[in-house]
Amino acid sequence: MASLRSLVLFVSLVVAFGLAAAHGGHLDFSPADLESEDRITALFDAWCEEHGKRYGTEDERLHRREVFKEKLFQIQAHNSQQHSYQLGLNQFSDQSQEEMEARLPRVDVKDLMKKWGSVKKEEASSVAAPASIDWRRKGAVVARVKDIGSSCRGASWTYAATGAVEGRLAIDGNRLQDLSAQQLLDCVDEANKCTTLDPVFALDYVEENGLTTEKLYPYTGTIGQCKPLPSSLVTISGVERIYSSSDDTELLNAVAKQPVAVIVDGTTPQFINYRSGIYTGPFADAVTTTSLLVVGYDTLNGVPYWIAKNSWGYGWGEGGYIRIKRQGGEPYGILNINAFPSYPTGAAPGSKPPPCGGSQSCPSGMTCCCIEPAIGSKCLQYMCCPSKYSDCQGGCCKQKKSFSVDEMVFTTKNQTSSY
Incomplete structure (x- = not known):
């Protein structure tokens, strides 16, 4: 038997x-x-x-x-x-609802509105938005679906922001690059970065400091010290955020131009266990917990929907994506998706070469150190480090474990080392 x-x-x-x-x-x-x-x-x-x-x-x-x-x-x-959508097993299927909610602290939309005050209305375009668009098919979305992991479950804002910058970079005629979410997790100067955070904080940081690639600053899923950055950084010219309320016209006009970062309520069992189809609810009113990247929109059998990329890996949803009903008549849209979209304006793979290396010198009070030596006397990358922290023989700034981006200055490649 x-x-x-x-x-x-x-x-x-x-x-x-x-x-x-x-x-x-x-x-x-x-x-x-x-x-x-x-x-x-x-x-x-x-x-x-x-x-x-x-x-x-x-x-x-x-x-x-x-x-x-x-x-x-x-x-x-x-x-x-x-139902218009199906549920299924995924990596969260041994986690209770209480455990999932604890990992995704809720932020009230009204509290965010008080913090930000009035926000921009997306300007009407002289060209009508297309009936549908999918930026994945236009080469403006990195194919790999990221997984933020379990250590910092609220860090989805980092991938929503990098996705928005990646999309804008490609749309502006540059090579699509996989950009660093870990740089944002380490370097954005905000508290509670493993809980719910608005992607606009990340975009504001990128506007001021630039963003490197995933390859040079790989994802670890935990908050670390902000590391020295390379000299060649992707830059953006500005940040816009819009408020669409129950009318999704502004968000539609924005997504017609580029992928857009949004915040939604990701705590319901239906969202957590989502497998496929067009999501119509339920969700908590005026609550946000999870950041997504809206990469397009379309209509199926008369039902209009958004196409959004999550950062919970390929095993969640439709290969890491979700379709969310548009024009649901809710105060902030289905899942509160219309509440606080944000996106960068203009992106370029520019560099900010500071004065260090070769015959040039660092600003007063700083020392030039090679942080990436090559064979012989060549140096691939220099950094101007505050003199009181510098230790060029042991690597730059070894005497101080943490310093702000403003304290560091970086250089161009292939210049002769000065030590």
Whole structure:
């Protein structure tokens, strides 16, 4: 009897993995799978393998299995009804609703309105917005879907902001670049950066300081010290934010020109477990928790919708994306998406070469150090470091672990080292 039960479990696991492969990596299930505790356990085991889940104790594993079971029944109940969107299992399927809400602190839209005061109305364009647009098809969206990870779940504002700058850079005729969200997480001077933060803070920082690439400043998912930046930085000429209320005309006109960063309520079970289709709710009134990048809009069977990129990885939603109903008649739009969109105006892969290296010198009170030596006497990159912190022999600024961007000055490449 025990061997027969083991065989049933083995077959169930094989079926579960087969369903996951057939659905692009999504683990799927049928109503029949919920009729047996053994089959639920097999699904849970397959899900753990898919997501690399390991638990410290058997009690913890049993607890997570019960949470997972509850999610299965919630998803099945939703999908058995006539909704415009479907739910599914994802990396959050062993997390309770209370745990997810704790990781995504809510910010009241009205509080943001008090902080920011009046905001810009998007100017009417002399050219009518197209009926649909998808900036992914126009080469203005980096293909890779990022995952902010579990350590800093509220850091979605960094990827929404970098995506907006990446899009503007490509639209302005430059090469599409994968830009650094970690630089924003480390260097933006705001508190509570792992909770909900408005992407406009990041865009304001980029306007003042520039933004390097993901390759040169890779993502770690935790807040670190702001690192020295390279001399060649992507720059933007300005930042705009708009307020659309229940009328999405301003947001539509903005997205017709470029990808736009927005903040939405991402705490409902339906949003967390979203798999596919056009999301119509529910959501909390006047609440924002999660930043998205709106990359386009379209209409399906008479229903207009936004196309938005999340930063919860490929396993969430439609390969990392969600479609959200437009013109829902809500005070701030579905998911409060219309409340506070923001975007950069103009972007260029410019550089800010400061006076350091070769025959040039640093400003008064600063010392020129090579921070990226090459073979021989060449130096790939210099930095003007405050003299009181400099230690060129051991690498620049080793005597001070943290310093502001304003204290640092960077240089161009391929100049002769002066030490």
